Structures are given as structure tokens and as C-alpha cells.
Amino acid sequence: MLEYPEIKTIALQARQHLVGKTIGSARLLTPEKKFVFSSNRPDDFSRRLEGGTIESVQSCGNHLFLETSFGSVLNIGDTGGKMLFHLEEESIPKKRDMQLDFTDGTFLTHSVTMWGFISAQTSEETIAAIDRIRDEAMEPVRAEVDVEAFLSFIHQWGDAERTNDKKLIISRKYFTGLGNGYAQDILWRAGIHPRRKMHTVGEDALRGLFFSFLDVVAEAIDAEGRTTERTLLNKTGRYEPAMYRGSLGQPCSKCGTVIEKFAFEGGACYICPECQRI
Numbered sequence: 620m621l622e623y624p625e626i627k628t629i630a631l632q633a634r635q636h637l638v639g640k641t642i643g644s645a646r647l648l649t650p651e652k653k654f655v656f657s658s659n660r661p662d663d664f665s666r667r668l669e670g671g672t673i674e675s676v677q678s679c680g681n682h683l684f685l686e687t688s689f690g691s692v693l694n695i696g697d698t699g700g701k702m703l704f705h706l707e708e709e710s711i712p713k714k715r716d717m718q719l720d721f722t723d724g725t726f727l728t729h730s731v732t733m734w735g736f737i738s739a740q741t742s743e744e745t746i747a748a749i750d751r752i753r754d755e756a757m758e759p760v761r762a763e764v765d766v767e768a769f770l771s772f773i774h775q776w777g778d779a780e781r782t783n784d785k786k787l788i789i790s791r792k793y794f795t796g797l798g799n800g801y802a803q804d805i806l807w808r809a810g811i812h813p814r815r816k817m818h819t820v821g822e823d824a825l826r827g828l829f830f831s832f833l834d835v836v837a838e839a840i841d842a843e844g845r846t847t848e849r850t851l852l853n854k855t856g857r858y859e860p861a862m863y864r865g866s867l868g869q870p871c872s873k874c875g876t877v878i879e880k881f882a883f884e885g886g887a888c889y890i891c892p893e894c895q896r897i
């Protein structure tokens with residue numbers, strides 16, 4: 620899935636490569652696909668975007684927003700797959716769920732893996748969508764967050780006894796935009812087992828967890844996302860996850876213990892059983 624660092628990277632590249640381009644044609648190609656979610660019918664999607672010029676780019680959590688001169692906004696988010704900018708038609712993937720043809724002969728496509736949301740919406744709908752994401756949780760931006768506020772949130776949190784560490788991350792209870800991918804490294808760096816209930820995590824470990832969130836996100840943004848995902852320019856990112864399917868059976872880089880896998884909370888967990896004791 621494209622998580623916060625990948626969407627931040629794509630937003631930065633979209634500002635450089637897409638702003639100023641006029642949309643000649645906009646197509647939602649697979650409206651019948653079960654896990655491609657949209658609030659538009661295909662004709663409505665086209666009508667809202669065609670003829671508009673991309674004026675600005677915003678991102679919030681794991682959502683990207685391309686704003687056009689019509690006031691309409693293309694929102695792609697909560698998605699796996701590849702969002703790609705193409706200079707030539709030849710590089711367009713056969714399997715794609717959305718395509719914008721720009722009037723200068725370049726293209727934008729999005730191909731959903733797992734699931735994803737693609738919608739052409741009004742600016743009012745966009746403001747409401749961004750407000751909903753911000754109401755849910757904060758963005759993991761170092762300058763805007765505070766470890767003491769995190770500690771008091773966890774200590775006063777009524778659901779701390781019912782919520783495990785993995786769920787804190789993937790259900791966006793405190794920080795937004797992160798899912799099962801980055802959850803692995805965040806918990807491994809903090810030395811916390813995914814099943815640990817939040818009320819059992821001591822203060823030092825909670826501080827470690829907070830900074831682990833910020834460090835992993837900052838490093839991943841610097842590296843333009845994970846090596847397992849693609850940027851807008853169809854390059855892989857340079858953030859090599861410590862804990863993912865490629866590290867199963869390999870030694871933990873902190874202690875040498877063999878990395879294990881188990882299924883938990885709707886996805887695979889990769890842990891070091893020595894560094895992350897339950």
C-alpha cells in the first residue's frame with residue numbers, strides 16, 4: 620500500500636511534473652472492480668475533470684489531492700498500486716484503473732493493487748475529506764507533534780486496555796497515514812511486540828515508540844519511500860524495510876535472532892522474537 624511517505628513523495632513529484640498541465644481526457648476505466656472505490660460514475664468522473672488545468676497538489680495522511688482550475692479535485696488515496704506519470708504512451712501499463720491524458724501528450728495513470736479510492740470531487744468535498752483525516756489523527760511531522768502529548772493521550776486513553784500496538788498504528792489512533800507496511804519497522808525499532816496491549820507499555824518504551832514513528836517516516840520520506848513501492852516517476856524508493864517479507868528467516872540486524880512471521884490484525888507481522896518480547 621502507498622503509505623504516508625510514499626504519498627508525500629508522489630505529492631512532491633506531482634507538484635514538479637503535473638502542475639500546469641491541462642486534462643484532455645479523464646477516464647475511470649474499471650468502475651465494476653470490487654475494490655476500486657469511487658464516488659463517481661465514469662461519465663461524471665470525466666465531466667468533472669476534462670478541460671481543467673492542474674493548479675495545485677495537496678496531500679493529507681495517505682491521500683493525494685490534485686486541484687484543477689475548475690475547482691474540481693482528483694483524490695486518490697488509501698490505495699495500493701502504482702500512480703505513474705508517463706512521457707510516452709508506450710509506458711502506460713495494460714492493467715490500469717484510471718488514466719488522464721494531458722493536452723501536451725503526457726499521461727497520468729493509477730493501477731490499484733489490493734484496494735484504492737479514486738474520485739473526482741468538488742473543493743467543498745475535498746475540504747471535508749481533509750478535515751475528516753485530520754480529526755481522526757495527526758500527521759507524523761516532527762515539528763508539529765510532542766512526545767508529552769502522546770504520553771498523556773495513551774495514559775488517559777479509555778481504549779488502551781483493548782488496543783494492541785499494531786492496531787494503534789494501522790487503525791490510525793494517534794498518527795495518520797501509516798499501515799501494515801511501516802508498522803513492522805516502527806514496532807521493531809521501538810522493541811515492542813505487535814500484540815502488546817497499549818496500557819502495558821512502559822513510559823520509556825512509549826517514548827521510544829513515538830520517536831520510532833517520526834524517525835521511520837522521516838527516513839522513508841528522504842528515501843522517496845520503500846524499495847517495494849514505486850514513485851510517480853516509476854522508480855523504486857530507497858527505504859529498505861528492516862522487517863518485511865524479504866527479511867523472513869534472515870538475522871535481526873540488532874541481535875542476530877532469526878526473524879519470524881505470523882498473521883495478526885488482518886495482515887502479516889514480521890518480528891524479532893528477541894528484540895520484541897510479548
Ligand SMILES: [Zn+2]
Nearest residue numbers: 871874891894
Ligand atoms: Zn533482534
